[in-house]
Amino acid sequence: MISQSITDSQNFVKALQTGYLPDLQRTPKGEFHNHSILGTRIERVESWLNNLLPHPPAQMSSLDEMIKYAHDVLYPHTDTLAGFQFTAQSAIDDAVADGVTALEMSLDVRFMSMFQNGPDKFFTFVAHLIDANKAHIDFRPEIGMSKDRFGPEQLRQASLCVQSGIFRSIDLYGNETAQPPDAYREIYSEARKSGLKLKAHAGEFSGPEYVAKTMDILQVDEIQHGIGSATSQRLMRRLHREGIRLNVCPSSNVALGVVRDIAHHPIRTLVDNGVKVTINTDDLMIFGQSVSQEYLLLYQSGVLKAEELDGIRREGLTSL
Numbered sequence: 473m474i475s476q477s478i479t480d481s482q483n484f485v486k487a488l489q490t491g492y493l494p495d496l497q498r499t500p501k502g503e504f505h506n507h508s509i510l511g512t513r514i515e516r517v518e519s520w521l522n523n524l525l526p527h528p529p530a531q532m533s534s535l536d537e538m539i540k541y542a543h544d545v546l547y548p549h550t551d552t553l554a555g556f557q558f559t560a561q562s563a564i565d566d567a568v569a570d571g572v573t574a575l576e577m578s579l580d581v582r583f584m585s586m587f588q589n590g591p592d593k594f595f596t597f598v599a600h601l602i603d604a605n606k607a608h609i610d611f612r613p614e615i616g617m618s619k620d621r622f623g624p625e626q627l628r629q630a631s632l633c634v635q636s637g638i639f640r641s642i643d644l645y646g647n648e649t650a651q652p653p654d655a656y657r658e659i660y661s662e663a664r665k666s667g668l669k670l671k672a673h674a675g676e677f678s679g680p681e682y683v684a685k686t687m688d689i690l691q692v693d694e695i696q697h698g699i700g701s702a703t704s705q706r707l708m709r710r711l712h713r714e715g716i717r718l719n720v721c722p723s724s725n726v727a728l729g730v731v732r733d734i735a736h737h738p739i740r741t742l743v744d745n746g747v748k749v750t751i752n753t754d755d756l757m758i759f760g761q762s763v764s765q766e767y768l769l770l771y772q773s774g775v776l777k778a779e780e781l782d783g784i785r786r787e788g789l790t791s792l
């Protein structure tokens with residue numbers, strides 16, 4: 473095993489230096505920030521529909537613009553029971569094709585209500601995703617909740633997911649400030665008691681104060697994005713000290729106008745300050761870059777060295 477991991481590292485570093493994507497894709501890697509409904513390539517959706525779709529703009533001005541595109545173009549097809557089932561499996565297929573061997577992907581709790589005969593059918597489907605793909609990938613389902621749809625029904629559904637014993641982690645996304653983290657304190661406490669990994673989106677559009685507040689209130693193990701932390705030495709010291717990892721998505725940050733370009737991505741500052749990070753796609757259907765491509769972009773833009781990127785890859789694989 474040890475010699476295999478050395479060979480993987482050598483291959484990965486060499487593939488970055490030569491820019492040879494197939495070798496990057498052959499190297500095992502993890503992904504920890506992926507939303508299933510937008511987690512597969514748009515071309516796979518087009519094949520499934522046998523119909524071409526307008527593609528998203530390469531540069532957007534806000535999350536709202538992205539959400540509007542998804543609602544207008546994608547969700548009429550994918551925000552259905554069949555669409556949910558297709559995109560979830562197809563996102564796993566894309567991850568496998570990219571050499572992802574451990575995948576934490578959120579499944580929004582609202583899809584539970586699309587299954588007839590109650591939550592059990594939803595859980596059966598999720599369990600099937602794990603089982604049907606286990607020869608190729610360690611798929612770790614994540615409970616997904618959106619702050620844009622806060623209400624008792626969402627919390628009830630999330631609680632059922634916790635109790636199901638199938639899910640490994642929980643995440644909170646949508647407009648960061650649509651609800652205060654306090655609204656989710658109880659469900660996070662329940663998830664923690666059941667041994668789930670706790671994550672939440674913060675510091676994508678907001679600054680370090682909001683990241684710290686989310687950490688304080690929800691006691692998260694990891695932050696999705698969290699790049700707003702890079703403006704605060706104090707918060708980066710805390711992230712380092714407490715071992716809180718940021719699951720970063722570089723192309724998403726550029727496309728949504730948070731970061732000027734990849735070359736100026738704050739992941740450099742985070743790494744320099746000892747903050748643990750991983751590199752992820754966020755929404756492959758929107759941003760079009762696989763995890764391997766994200767690694768290559770960061771290398772070719774001079775943000776991180778090949779050995780640093782390999783270190784990030786290896787660290788992710790050792791985490792549960």
Ligand SMILES: [Zn+2]
Nearest residue numbers: 645673696754
């Ligand atoms: Zn996200």
